[in-house]
Amino acid sequence: MALPLQFKTSFLPLEINFLAENELITILPRVSMKSVELIGTNLPNLNAMRRQEIPLWLALILKAQDKCQIIPPIWLNVAYLKARYDEELEFPNRFSSLPWHWLELSKMLLTKASDDLTDAPHLIRSIIQDLREVRLVKSRKGLKELNEAYLQLDNLSLMEINEIRPYVAEVMDELKKLSDCVKKDDSMDMETNDYEEDENY
């Protein structure tokens, strides 16, 4: 296919951002609204000043029209993120547990609903930047142990995996091709395990 290379090897960050918009988030509506039936998630009835979980994309639209207030997720504050950051430093061999979409959600909330956050946006932004960098360094260190069959990515989020995926997939492919050259006969029963990607941390 005549797609550009980066479209073929992984998702674009924008596409992952789009996927993250379907995550549910709690809001405090200021208006009432009837439920809407959609092909994907149905939108529930909204009652003014009654907490409700709705997809993020809708929450952001309502927020832009000033019809709701977004309750930030429990992990999106300086104290929680700082604890995770300390954890990253304390255990150099594993990643701390953060939501699957933490980078995307935090970015969207910081840019479009910064007045609803509990802490000052610039503080959250800088701690998120720190977290991203420390995890990037760690994953780089982990990739030194790359081999042809096995890569464990515990606690890495979708965006972070997506960033290293093209590189990792390509190198593992080539390593596999190389090792297959010399073990032709006994490779048949090993083949079933090829799709599990793991890495030892």
Place this chain on the structure above:
Amino acid sequence: MGNYYDLDDIIADNQKLPCKFNVTVPGLGYLEGNIGQPLDANTKLNLPLWLSSVLAICEVSQDSQTTFLDLIHPEFFNNKVINAIRANAVNIDLHSILPNYYKLCEKWCVMFSDVELIEVVSQMLKERSNEINDYGQNPKQISSMAGNKFLYSLDEFEKRLYKISTESHKLSKEWFHNQD
């Protein structure tokens, strides 16, 4: 084996390998410049891989063991190169040794199953790909002297890897710093 549409694969197939004829072939003398003459047994010639690999496997006739020719260990897989790779995989100029080193190594090892060579080359790939990824994360460094030299020493597969890795890191970084 090999991807039909992969241009690098075709180029790798065209790499000339030294080989030695086991039989005298009438009329093939033009390969070494003697037009119309037979090609003598024990002549050494460089033939492309796609041709020599077949002739090295095919027996002359059904009941004889001799093949048309024997492949000679090529110089890019000899001890000197292997030792250089062992000593310092990152700084070796792979592109000038062979632009499709990994591809050719695969093809060679499928025929001769050279376990030691595969081990050395896999280790080299690990070390060099790490370096490639580091440059991919810091695109500014590649324009330095060392970076430039490293880029020119990459084999075709590694160049592709570098491109992919840089692109992916660039897109992520752009997305992360873009505030709208």
